[in-house]
Amino acid sequence: MSTAVLEEKHTEASRRPPVINDFSIHVATANGSGSQSSNTILMRSIFQMGIPVSGKNLFPSNIQGLPTWFTIRASKEGFIARRRDIGVLICMNPETAHEDVKTVAPGAAVIYEESLKLDGLRNDLHFYPVPFSKLVLELVQDGKLRRLAVNMIYVGVAAWLLDIEMAEIEKAVAKQFKSKAAAVEINMKAIRGGFEWAEKNLKKSDPFRLERMNATAGKIIIEGNAATAIGCMMAGVQFLAWYPITPSSSLAESLIDYAGRHRVDPETDQPTFSVVQAEDELAALGMVLGAGWAGARAMTTTSGPGISLMSEFTGLGYYAEVPAVIVDVQRVGPSTGLPTRTMQGDITSTYYLGHGDAKHILLIPGSIRECYELAMESFDLAERFQTPVFLMTDLDLGMNNWMADPFSYPEKPFDRGKVLRTKEEFEAHVAKHREFARYRDVDGDGIPYRTLPGFFDAPAAAYFTRGSGHTDRATYTERGDDYKNNMDRLARKFETAREYVPKPVISSGNGAKVGVIAYGSSDFAVEEARTLLGRKGLTTDYLRLRALPFTPEIAAFVAAHERVYVVDQNRDGQMYDLLRLEVGSDAPKLRSIRHYDGFPLDAETVIEGIEAGEKL
Amino acid sequence: MSSTAPPGTTEPKAPPSNRVGLTVKEYGGLKSTLCVGCGHDVITRQITQAMYEMSIPPYKIAKMSGIGCSSKTTAYFADRGHGFNAVHGRMPAVATGAMMVNPSLLSIGVSGDGDTASIGAGQFVHLLRRNVPMVYIVENNGVYGLTKGQFSATADAGSKLKTGVVNDLPAIDLCAMGIELGCGYVARSFSGDMKQLLGLLKGALAHRGTALLDIVSPCVTFNNHDSSTKSYKWAKDHEIPIQEIGFVPYYEDITVDYDPGTTQDIELHDGSHIRLKKLRTDYDATDKAMALALCQESQQKQEFLTGLIYVEPSKKDFLELSGLGSVPIVSLPDERLRPGRKALEEIMESLK
Numbered sequence: 014m015s016t017a018v019l020e021e022k023h024t025e026a027s028r029r030p031p032v033i034n035d036f037s038i039h040v041a042t043a044n045g046s047g048s049q050s051s052n053t054i055l056m057r058s059i060f061q062m063g064i065p066v067s068g069k070n071l072f073p074s075n076i077q078g079l080p081t082w083f084t085i086r087a088s089k090e091g092f093i094a095r096r097r098d099i100g101v102l103i104c105m106n107p108e109t110a111h112e113d114v115k116t117v118a119p120g121a122a123v124i125y126e127e128s129l130k131l132d133g134l135r136n137d138l139h140f141y142p143v144p145f146s147k148l149v150l151e152l153v154q155d156g157k158l159r160r161l162a163v164n165m166i167y168v169g170v171a172a173w174l175l176d177i178e179m180a181e182i183e184k185a186v187a188k189q190f191k192s193k194a195a196a197v198e199i200n201m202k203a204i205r206g207g208f209e210w211a212e213k214n215l216k217k218s219d220p221f222r223l224e225r226m227n228a229t230a231g232k233i234i235i236e237g238n239a240a241t242a243i244g245c246m247m248a249g250v251q252f253l254a255w256y257p258i259t260p261s262s263s264l265a266e267s268l269i270d271y272a273g274r275h276r277v278d279p280e281t282d283q284p285t286f287s288v289v290q291a292e293d294e295l296a297a298l299g300m301v302l303g304a305g306w307a308g309a310r311a312m313t314t315t316s317g318p319g320i321s322l323m324s325e326f327t328g329l330g331y332y333a334e335v336p337a338v339i340v341d342v343q344r345v346g347p348s349t350g351l352p353t354r355t356m357q358g359d360i361t362s363t364y365y366l367g368h369g370d371a372k373h374i375l376l377i378p379g380s381i382r383e384c385y386e387l388a389m390e391s392f393d394l395a396e397r398f399q400t401p402v403f404l405m406t407d408l409d410l411g412m413n414n415w416m417a418d419p420f421s422y423p424e425k426p427f428d429r430g431k432v433l434r435t436k437e438e439f440e441a442h443v444a445k446h447r448e449f450a451r452y453r454d455v456d457g458d459g460i461p462y463r464t465l466p467g468f469f470d471a472p473a474a475a476y477f478t479r480g481s482g483h484t485d486r487a488t489y490t491e492r493g494d495d496y497k498n499n500m501d502r503l504a505r506k507f508e509t510a511r512e513y514v515p516k517p518v519i520s521s522g523n524g525a526k527v528g529v530i531a532y533g534s535s536d537f538a539v540e541e542a543r544t545l546l547g548r549k550g551l552t553t554d555y556l557r558l559r560a561l562p563f564t565p566e567i568a569a570f571v572a573a574h575e576r577v578y579v580v581d582q583n584r585d586g587q588m589y590d591l592l593r594l595e596v597g598s599d600a601p602k603l604r605s606i607r608h609y610d611g612f613p614l615d616a617e618t619v620i621e622g623i624e625a626g627e628k629l
Numbered sequence: 630m631s632s633t634a635p636p637g638t639t640e641p642k643a644p645p646s647n648r649v650g651l652t653v654k655e656y657g658g659l660k661s662t663l664c665v666g667c668g669h670d671v672i673t674r675q676i677t678q679a680m681y682e683m684s685i686p687p688y689k690i691a692k693m694s695g696i697g698c699s700s701k702t703t704a705y706f707a708d709r710g711h712g713f714n715a716v717h718g719r720m721p722a723v724a725t726g727a728m729m730v731n732p733s734l735l736s737i738g739v740s741g742d743g744d745t746a747s748i749g750a751g752q753f754v755h756l757l758r759r760n761v762p763m764v765y766i767v768e769n770n771g772v773y774g775l776t777k778g779q780f781s782a783t784a785d786a787g788s789k790l791k792t793g794v795v796n797d798l799p800a801i802d803l804c805a806m807g808i809e810l811g812c813g814y815v816a817r818s819f820s821g822d823m824k825q826l827l828g829l830l831k832g833a834l835a836h837r838g839t840a841l842l843d844i845v846s847p848c849v850t851f852n853n854h855d856s857s858t859k860s861y862k863w864a865k866d867h868e869i870p871i872q873e874i875g876f877v878p879y880y881e882d883i884t885v886d887y888d889p890g891t892t893q894d895i896e897l898h899d900g901s902h903i904r905l906k907k908l909r910t911d912y913d914a915t916d917k918a919m920a921l922a923l924c925q926e927s928q929q930k931q932e933f934l935t936g937l938i939y940v941e942p943s944k945k946d947f948l949e950l951s952g953l954g955s956v957p958i959v960s961l962p963d964e965r966l967r968p969g970r971k972a973l974e975e976i977m978e979s980l981k
Binding site: 231232233234235243246247248249250251252254271274275276278281282283284285286287288289291292293295296297298299300301302303304305306307308309310311325326329333419420422423426427429464465466467468469470471472474475476477478479480488489 | 972976
């Protein structure tokens with residue numbers, strides 16, 4: 014499009030100041046209609062134009078037919094949390110069209126199938142009727158492909174409306190279809206057809222535009238689950254047992270895919286990694302404990318309902334002191350309770366998972382990079398502390414598309430913990446400590462030494478693994494003092510863990526009286542909220558938690574502020590509760606902001622929570 | 630490796646040692662805490678003997694169990710090997726994980742009828758379906774002992790507890806289930822038939838893949854009375870062995886002095902041979918349909934048929950099916966487990 018044409022196109026729109034690179038596009042389709050490719054192409058094209066972007070799939074628990082939405086946010090300031098207000102709505106689903114139109118912000122642009130006749134619904138929107146069903150008949154000859162290709166037409170219409178560069182769309186299409194010439198051709202034809210139709214027949218009246226920037230060069234786009242999978246692979250994971258569950262399945266599948274390519278021993282051509290798709294989550298964790306006990310870096314990945322099923326084995330892993338990494342991609346509800354929506358719902362239940370006294374190490378990534386880095390860290394901690402370690406992500410982080418810097422290669426060697434791997438190591442240990450006692454605290458940090466089955470022939474190296482009823486020499490006991498000694502050592506071990514878990518990320522030093530504590534995927538919305546509040550004159554300090562147990566910085570942060578807002582994506586303020594216990598007499602300083610409608614957190618929720626508390 | 634004292638000395642004769650230089654005592658474990666006369670203790674002794682005779686290096690043994698009287702017994706043998714007492718009914722998963730990363734282990738699992746046929750039925754099914762290399766022993770007494778005598782799912786319909794409670798439900802036949810699910814070594818035995826049991830255990834140790842042994846092992850405290858079909862008396866009166874079990878270990882010369890008409894000779898994974906002298910003419914332990922028919926017939930006639938019911942020695946085990954190599958994954962050095970810089974760069978490039 015020439016500059017002259019562009020100017021002409023924007024004449025109508027220019028009565029209002031243009032909104033450039035700062036709005037969200039909301040695409041409403043029916044599940045299973047093949048819109049995923051179109052939405053990815055839209056998002057990638059914007060990304061390739063150098064504009065910070067994020068994409069979120071707000072999908073139903075369904076294979077085909079139920080309504081689904083994809084929301085793409087372009088933000089020149091680099092805000093990538095969900096944006097509450099919608100700038101551009103693309104209505105492809107007759108079922109939800111009326112409701113969709115009712116919910117957009119005043120002044121939004123609405124692209125819709127002409128025959129739906131939506132323009133009478135409101136008079137404060139910019140309506141763009143498009144005869145998608147007629148166009149697709151003209152543009153796509155193969156009847157079987159029309160259902161999918163119709164989605165490409167809206168890509169073309171949106172490209173015209175928002176000034177998305179066609180060259181970038183072509184690149185994104187080629188990437189999406191892995192340069193399969195026939196697929197690229199059919200889809201590009203539909204996209205161009207949509208663009209040309211719009212150019213001829215529509216008149217732009219809305220203010221939304223995209224303009225090339227240079228803020229995404231060198232960055233990657235990736236889902237959190239893939240980032241976690243790459244972290245696990247680089248951490249040398251040797252065994253994965255898993256049971257399919259949304260939203261964690263793609264993590265296992267991604268790991269199997271990456272490891273299949275990059276974890277083949279060059280010398281023997283054999284895999285250095287093994288997988289079992291288990292019969293259920295109980296078995297999955299049982300297998301992981303078996304593999305961890307045998308000396309492997311072993312993991313499973315699941316979500317809340319799976320965590321519930323893993324409760325008994327987690328308790329055993331805690332008492333028997335077997336390393337395991339459990340990824341919990343958190344979601345809403347048991348059974349059919351919004352399984353495809355996001356939540357930070359398993360914080361307290363996982364922290365105390367198991368029966369009797371049990372507390373676990375939880376690592377909580379707050380970004381894509383941390384999905385990768387803390388995945389690696391979790392294996393080191395699991396082996397260092399010989400215990401199940403939980404990596405707590407969520408559906409928003411795990412299944413949505415995020416922009417990130419490329420991951421750096423890990424320079425730190427693995428921490429395999431206190432393992433007597435050879436007969437020499439074993440004999441040296443015995444010489445130093447008189448004997449090998451599996452559960453004896455010889456170093457004062459609560460962490461004992463372990464041997465592995467089948468590694469070397471020394472009668473005294475073998476031990477019998479069981480639950481909590483064991484002496485420090487791993488023999489059976491039901492004596493109260495033996496049990497208590499063991500419990501006290503486990504408590505010491507947990508105290509040691511406080512020094513090893515990732516410290517919180519703190520931004521402070523501006524004398525703010527108000528603090529914010531958040532964790533996990535809330536970070537994106539919280540950072541945006543802080544910037545916006547700052548512009549309104551309210552400066553805040555911020556502590557982002559990255560692990561349980563808490564480290565000493567947390568109580569100090571609360572002590573240093575008058576009021577501290579704790580952001581939870583759950584109804585009960587789960588982290589808020591744990592923090593109240595942690596900070597003791599400072600507990601009255603804590604305020605709770607809770608978001609729990611199943612959708613990713615947005616900045617407005619945080620701003621509203623803080624403003625209400627500060628009575629602004 | 631000779632254990633005999635030098636000639637001319639007056640020292641007492643040392644106990645004989647096996648091919649790895651160990652005496653049978655060195656395959657022992659802790660003293661049993663089960664009831665006096667418990668069938669399980671007899672099985673423990675035969676396991677110990679079989680491992681000794683098979684010259685298994687004890688440090689390679691991984692003893693697996695769930696929860697129940699039977700599951701306690703892994704502490705009573707081979708204390709030079711590691712053991713893992715898992716949670717109730719979930720030993721198969723733990724064993725599967727351990728074997729997947731270290732197939733050089735020899736895994737022996739001891740379970741009971743409650744642990745296997747009820748709470749652990751799901752895991753049992755999938756263990757067999759996968760053909761995880763391990764010996765899986767069910768010490769089957771038809772009752773829950775540790776919780777004081779409730780019926781289990783292997784109790785026969787019509788059998789009566791001491792309290793007078795009658796079991797109305799049919800028994801789960803673990804052997805039929807095993808054959809159906811593709812298990813390549815399915816045997817039934819009785820703790821009172823030590824010779825047969827020893828032969829079957831040695832065969833199980835020589836087999837690669839899951840070897841299932843369903844061993845009736847009377848509970849002297851809760852299920853050994855006259856109205857029980859899992860009592861010593863009932864088992865003794867009703868046992869009908871289908872074969873006499875002979876075993877020729879891999880290190881001994883195979884002699885051919887048997888009559889193929891009356892004896893079936895089967896070579897097992899490690900080169901040992903199990904020799905089945907047929908007591909039922911025309912029974913072929915490698916015929917799956919025949920094996921299933923035998924289980925059904927045994928149920929219908931309320932017969933207690935023992936022996937090697939089904940064997941398929943060349944069946945692929947789970948590791949082979951999973952495409953894993955011969956080097957245990959657990960023994961790979963760390964540097965072989967982390968992909969190089971180039972791999973990460975390639976991945977990052979593909980995401981740009």
